[in-house]
Each structure stands twice: as C-alpha cells, then as structure tokens.
Amino acid sequence: MIRLSIIGVGLIGGSLGLALKKSFKDDIHILGYGRNAQNLDAARKLGAVDEIAPDLEAAAKADIIYLATPILQMLPIIKEMLPSIPQGALLTDCGSTKGEIFTSIKEILPKDIYFIAGHPMTGREKSGVTAASATLFENKMYVIIKDDDTPPEIYAKLMTLLEKTGAKFTFLPITAHDGAASVISHLPHIAAAAMVHLLEESPNEEVAKNLIGGGFRDTTRIASSNPDMWADILMTNSLSIASDIDDYINILQKIKKAVLSKDRTAARDFFSKSKRARDALLLETQPKFDVN
Numbered sequence: 001m002i003r004l005s006i007i008g009v010g011l012i013g014g015s016l017g018l019a020l021k022k023s024f025k026d027d028i029h030i031l032g033y034g035r036n037a038q039n040l041d042a043a044r045k046l047g048a049v050d051e052i053a054p055d056l057e058a059a060a061k062a063d064i065i066y067l068a069t070p071i072l073q074m075l076p077i078i079k080e081m082l083p084s085i086p087q088g089a090l091l092t093d094c095g096s097t098k099g100e101i102f103t104s105i106k107e108i109l110p111k112d113i114y115f116i117a118g119h120p121m122t123g124r125e126k127s128g129v130t131a132a133s134a135t136l137f138e139n140k141m142y143v144i145i146k147d148d149d150t151p152p153e154i155y156a157k158l159m160t161l162l163e164k165t166g167a168k169f170t171f172l173p174i175t176a177h178d179g180a181a182s183v184i185s186h187l188p189h190i191a192a193a194a195m196v197h198l199l200e201e202s203p204n205e206e207v208a209k210n211l212i213g214g215g216f217r218d219t220t221r222i223a224s225s226n227p228d229m230w231a232d233i234l235m236t237n238s239l240s241i242a243s244d245i246d247d248y249i250n251i252l253q254k255i256k257k258a259v260l261s262k263d264r265t266a267a268r269d270f271f272s273k274s275k276r277a278r279d280a281l282l283l284e285t286q287p288k289f290d291v292n
Contacts (some may be wrong), residue, residue, distance in 0.1 A: 002161065005053065005062035007029040007077060009043040010226075011124060012094045013068030014132030016165065019046035022134050023164035033059040034069075043129040060084035064161060071232040075104045087112045090157055093112040094120055094228075097183055097237040098145055098174045105151075114154045117145035119177065120167060121185075125224040138166035146171040183239035187248060189230055190241070192223040 002024065006013040009032040017030050032049030033056060034040050043049045053059035060081040067074045074093060085091075091114065095101055102117045109115055122140040123265070124131055142162060144155075159169070172180075192215060234241060258266035 001026075002028040002064070003031070004063045004161070005033060005059045005065045006049065007033050007056075007059060007065065007067050008069035008073075009034050009040060009049060009129050010068060011127050011129070011136070012046040012122075013066065014043055014046070014129035015134065015136035016068070016094075017043065017045060018132055018134035019137060019165045020161065021047055021050075031059055031062060032287065039129055043132075046129060046132070048129055048132060055079045057084045059255050060089075061086065063089060064158070065089060065091045067091065067095070070226070070228045071095045071097060071101055071236050073232075074101055075108075078105060082108065083264055085113055089113050090154055091115045092158055092192060093120060095236075096185060096233045098177050100236045102145060102174055106147075110230060114150055116147065116150060116155065116158050116290050117174070118158075118162075119143040119181070120165075122167075123225075125221050127226040127229075135166070140167055142167035142169050143177050144171050145174055145177065182237055182244050186233055186237060186241050187244045188250045189222050189225060190234075190245070191248070191292060192220045193230075195220050196223045230287075254273050 004020065006017055009017065013032075017032070017061060018087060020028055021030065029048045029051070031051050031053045032040055032043050033053040040049070040052045044052055056077065059065070061084060065081070067077065069077065074095065078091065091105070091109070093101065093115075096119060098117045098119065102115075105115050105117075120137055120142045122136055124136075129275070142165070144158075155284070162169070199216075202208060255267065255270050257263075258270065
C-alpha cells in the first residue's frame with residue numbers, strides 16, 4: 001500500500017487526493033495535514049484524505065510527501081518534518097515557482113531523502129478543498145523538474161502516482177519553467193488584480209459597478225485567487241516577473257501613444273495582431289493548459 005501525505009489540503013492537494021483515491025482506492029492511504037481544522041474535516045468527508053494527521057511528525061511518516069502550501073511555507077515545514085521523515089522517502093511540491101524553493105530544499109535534505117519539484121499547470125480562482133475536483137489535472141500539463149542527482153527509479157516512483165491524475169507531463173529545466181510561468185500565469189494574475197484596483201480607484205466606480213458585464217468578469221476572474229499563494233509567487237520569481245512587467249508597461253505605452261495621437265491604424269494593428277496570435281494559441285494549447 002502507498003502511504004501518501006498531503007501537506008495543505010486545498011484546491012490542488014484536495015484534487016490530487018480525490019484523483020488518487022478514485023484510481024488506487026484502498027491501495028493508497030492518504031494523510032492530510034493543514035492549519036485549518038474545518039478544511040481538513042471537509043477533506044476527510046469528501047474523501048480527499050483517509051486520515052487527518054495531528055501534527056507534522058505524524059504527517060512525515062509516509063512514502064511520498066506532497067507539499068501543496070504557499071511556497072514560502074514549504075521550507076519551514078520540511079525543516080520541522082525532517083527528523084521524522086523515513087529514509088528513502090520522496091518529497092514533491094506543486095509550487096508555481098521552482099528556482100528558490102528547489103535550491104533551498106535540496107540544501108537541507110540528506111542524500112537518502114529525495115525531492116522532485118513539480119508544477120501542475122491547472123487551477124481555479126477559488127481556493128480550499130471544497131473547490132477541489134478529481135478531474136482537475138486531466139489533460140493539463142504537469143511540469144516536472146529534471147535533476148541529475150535524483151535516481152531514475154525515484155522519478156518512476158513519483159510518475160506511477162501522478163500519472164493516475166490524467167495529466168500530461170513535460171520535463172523542464174528550472175529557468176525555462178520560471179520564465180514561462182511568469183509570462184503565462186504570474187503576470188496575468190498581476191494584470192487582473194490591477195484591473196480591480198483600477199476600478200476601485202476610479203472616480204466613476206459606482207456607475208461602472210452597475211455596468212459590469214462579461215468582459216470585466218472574464219478578465220478579472222483570477223483576481224479572486226488565494227492572496228497568500230500569489231504573494232509568495234511574486235517573492236520567489238521576482239526577476240522574471242519584474243522583467244515581464246517592464247515589457248508589459250512598454251506595450252501599454254505604445255497603445256497609449258496611439259490613443260493620444262488618435263492613430264487608428266496603430267490601434268487596429270494592436271488588436272489585429274493580438275487576435276491572430278491568441279486564435280492560433282488557442283488551437284495549439286487549449287487541450288493542454290489551464291494555468292488559472
């Protein structure tokens with residue numbers, strides 16, 4: 001029997017638990033650990049976990065430990081669990097940034113405890129286990145960070161588990177992952193949140209709120225995501241995100257110039273190029289990606 005601990009049984013952790021229980025049934029025993037007793041109780045009732053771990057020492061006693069907390073909480077949690085983690089155990093995560101957390105975790109782990117960094121490219125704007133679904137990972141890309149120090153059999157151990165989620169897998173170096181995640185996930189969350197701030201600070205706020213339609217709702221949907229998770233993402237992928245913010249500002253400055261100069265041709269080109277590019281992207285990526 002596989003013994004799995006999920007640390008942070010929210011949207012991702014809960015969805016993983018539901019998917020694995022659906023596939024493995026009684027051949028897997030899932031421990032759940034978190035700070036919110038009500039959420040953990042809901043996870044057990046929903047069937048995302050079999051048992052609630054009373055503390056991190058109990059949660060550490062597993063074959064595989066899945067870290068699904070905000071990124072900056074992961075290292076302190078591992079440090080607390082480390083004396084109780086058995087030899088040969090495998091740790092993995094679902095964090096949206098990889099560079100800082102990968103280096104920090106690898107530095108503290110002994111050679112007989114393994115860490116494989118991962119990132120399921122899926123999500124929803126709602127958080128908590130009540131938003132979880134056994135199908136959340138299906139046909140979505142799941143990034144695994146390849147590390148030459150980790151034996152092939154350890155990767156095989158993880159993939160035996162994760163393949164049951166129905167995800168599609170790709171192996172990437174850390175820099176490629178963090179750079180790509182910044183432009184397709186991290187910056188869009190910033191832009192969505194900025195649009196909400198713009199409305200809140202607008203002198204036309206009250207009138208505008210009464211006129212809100214699908215465009216604003218669709219564009220700002222992801223602004224309802226978990227604030228702690230996204231604050232951690234910004235702190236741990238700062239260089240890529242800052243660079244993309246600069247590029248985004250430059251693009252906005254160009255369209256601002258066209259607006260002020262009443263250059264209709266430039267304005268139309270702006271929308272025409274983006275339409276062509278997005279239509280092509282949807283044809284290529286829609287079956288694979290939902291990066292929240």
